[in-house]
Amino acid sequence: MSLLSHEFFNLHQEDEFQNIEGSDEDKTMTDKFNGRLETPLSNVKVEHNPFRDQSLQYKPMPQAPVYSMQPPVVSTDTKNTLTTTTESNNPFENYNSKTTNSTAKPETTSPSTTNPFPFYSQTPAHGKASTKDVSDHELLIPLVTDIEFFADDLGDVYSKVNDVPHVIESSSSLLRQILEGRFLDIHNRLPRRSDVNNVIECLVFEAKRSGRTRKVFNRFAVLDNDNAKIIAIDLANSNGEAIIIDRNDWTVTSDHKIDFVRHPHMRELEHPDPSGSLLELSELLGVSDAESSLLFAWLACAMRTDMARPILMLHGSPGSGKSTRAKMLRDLLDPSVVFDMFPKKADELPLLMHSKAIPLFDNVGNHLSDDQSNTLCMACTGGSLSKRKLYSNRDMITLPFQRAVIMTAVNNPITASDLIDRSLIIRFERIKIRATDESLTARYLSRKSHILGGLLNIIPKALEIEKTLKINNLPRLAHFAKFGYAVSEALANGFTGDRFLAELRLSQQGSLLESVADDPLPGLIYDYVSQVQVDHVPMKVFFEDLMAYAKVCSIDPKKLPAAPNSMSRKINSMTHIFEEFGWLVSIDRGLGNVSVVTFNKA
Template identity: 30%
Template sequence: MGAEKGKKTPDDILLELTEDIFRFHTPEKLPCAIFEREGHRETHRIESKTFAYYLCNIYLRETGRAIPQGSLDTVVRQLAAQAIHNGPEIPVFSRVAPCNSNGIAVDLGNSSWDSVVVTPEGWGMDSPQFPFTRTAAMTALPFPDQSGKMEELWDFVNVRSEEARLLLAAWIMCAFFQKMPHPILVLQGQQGAAKSTTAKMLLSLVDPSAVPLQSLPSSERDILIAAQNSWVLAFDNIRRLSPETSDSMCRLSTGGGLRTRKLYTDCDEIFFNATRPLIFTGIYNICKEQDLLSRALVIELEAISHHQRKTESELMARFEEARPRIFGGILTALSGVLRELPQVHLSSAPRMADFAKIGVALEQAMGLKHGAFLEAYAANINQAIGASLDDDPVAKAVMDLVTEEEEWKGTASRLLKALSRFVSTEAKRSSDWPKAPNRLSNHLRRLAPGLAAAGIDVSFDQNIGGEKRVIGIAPKIGEEMEQEQPPVPAAEVRIEPGASGENLENTDTSEPTAETTDDCLPKIAKKFSLEDFKL
């Protein structure tokens, strides 16, 4: 037997050692593998370094020799081919995943691959493994404490008003939901307001990372890579977002997909079609684009006085001791949200409708005053839009023009001249002031949603006396103003006990079915049942 085994090539030996590995592919055609190790199951991408090291290790234990690089490459390609062409299609998840029909699974990220399952009835540790994948930067969440309270978080983060705390708590709840738009959390304030520290604490309760805060990516490729390696992305010390970066962040927040050419290839692409919770930190008014602001949740942090300030090491030591209790309290609140969510219906809704429903469900679960969340959310959006318009010279000039003339119509060239009367020479020299008519027209299109919320209607391409490309500016009145209010008033929210509400977790159309995958399973590995991995 030993002689026969000695005749086998390293490729043959390693392939035999991988017979029990469950191979499958994701909806994006990424080859993955699930295998048992040290009493638990792990999921890895077949083409990852972690999986390659695993193959090297099992070969070394079996033969006492190192696997030749060529043999390793051959086996990896073979396993990837089997996963893509013969394996079932199963979505994989990072940190959070839908569970059954109305639950959420959370990967604790520890060496035992433990997970917590949250349902409307409560939460608890769960021994069966879910198809979570991990990256090198991912670190562990604490084991949650059943007796913990989420309110203990306010002893550590620099968020003082009850309205801001409610909005921040709703953002935390939303960060545990897959397959839905996520509002962009913007933490802003002057130097010394603990913006970065607050962001790091929030990350440590949702998706802790070895590198929690990162600088703003310079390209869409870098944004895509960051999104593939973390569930929550936090960008620190942002001064200003370019329109292109702003558009990419909008797609990442609410969905739309990112794609770029794969390195060292001519036609292969890598793409990402999912949403991510985002955190921005900066000093003041870092989100200027109205499209981005409509997706943002802006929390203003007050400066911390010298006699209240503590060293970061002292504060983080206290926070680490409290983290299991706070995390347990968050899971308890999340269970309450899942319980209340089917009964929440909005008669009309803001841009981030799913977030609004989660916020109202949290309000109900916490026993707060009816309408408290939507009132806070409406005030937050109005304040953010107002601040962005006040900081934009074109918006201020448009408002001054409407105040003076009420209604104005004409070409972009004439409008640029008309608006120039209301700005200083210094403002005209700034990069924020358009130097050409076409730039003014583009700028106004981006400002239009914010100006509409402020009561000013901007219309394009009207025809007056045969003149084309005419811009119209006029104040909104009556019903037009009511339609532009961001969220619905609290009185318009209907809470209907027993109603069958939309389940936000049941939106993944790529979920595998037994009919499409069971036929492939025996060809790959009979040891693992697909029932173990149904979501």
């Protein structure tokens, strides 16, 4: 019941109680209830009943005080002291402030001997002009005049600071730390983070609007200088040094104009020893000459960002040393503290690869999804991923990725035909005589500069050989095969280009056979077409003949396609396998739009 109805309740409550007492049934119930009470109900008087207390009735709020905007009234007493009186109804005003004696000394607060927050103190540094009336935004502007902002070909903005040996991403926390450090050195405090961000955003906008673009590289760079290839490798040291390789020689210098970007996970690459030999790596890895020729070619191509580089898959049983070998190969060219887990979602792969020149995924599972296989194919030949920058808007970011990827697994997870053609798959057997990881790592670190120098000694010779090299019938990833041929020729010591190509084809054929080891169809077709000529045969007839031949060979028909159309799709996905083993396959449309198949010996 609301307070507004109290009056009505008070006027009528006596009549209501009289009516209740007039009912015999209700009177009997009241008597029984009163009998259980020490004091009868009719004699009880409730004090402070909120429904009867008139002081709690609704009253309008008093009018808010109106504060006078007039100046205070000043009066002079007999002692010639000034008393200031302020006529004000402000309830929050301190009563001591209404009367102030001007002769009294104002209270002063002595500065603290130890400031717990010196960086955020607003007191200017000793001997420097006060910046009390100048915003942090204005104070930051003179500190960025020597920083150059520019965009790359994708619109990402970078900055070049004079005392930093590499370019910095505009979104990086390092750039903000540099500006805050400069501000602290001058003004003895840190600037507001919002002002720092505003200054950077203004410079980023100006860089995009000006159209200043330059190429930015991550660890490796390949440049064309008068139709001559120049390969550069960032040593990632404080001097900004890089290895510069051309057809004549290689050198280490800091006098270059190449814009390298660095990421927190990157580590410094030590100076190479020109007297070293690449053959020392074979002994450390414990690999055969055939495996060495493939691995040496892959290492030489890993720094070639201008070409498609195959996915290096090292697999074998536990204890085969695949992870140790993979870490050595990566550390030789791109030392890092990060070894990534292979992500379950395919769209996370470009994010992991973006900041790494040689991504390493250790202990990959037994199966790759179609999306994962397709993404790895793009990492080999080159591609990019577009994602929304924020879920609250439609802005997109583009992540290009073409990397020399290393993967390890117990069982080879690469089964998709397209990815097999773009992979270099090497199987290792379990090591019988093992060395401790500590001793093996110590041996590698002691010889690392020699091995790197030996690799660099090969590259100029390979570049010169590649210039005039012509090879017929190159396999998939022809550029890799051609440069690998040149690397083997430059190695000498029993390594030849023809031997490299032979080992490369054997490796690819073994991988293809392994991918269809559980499928009886390729072997059944190979045996059938080797005995029967198949030339423009309707797919339905070919299907029926092949099923009859499967019974002769005691092959379970449940493991084969169940219809001619599914047989056609299956054969179409295996054409590269048959081609690798000497059969050219074509599926066309004949008379009456009937599907016909042809097998010709290559």
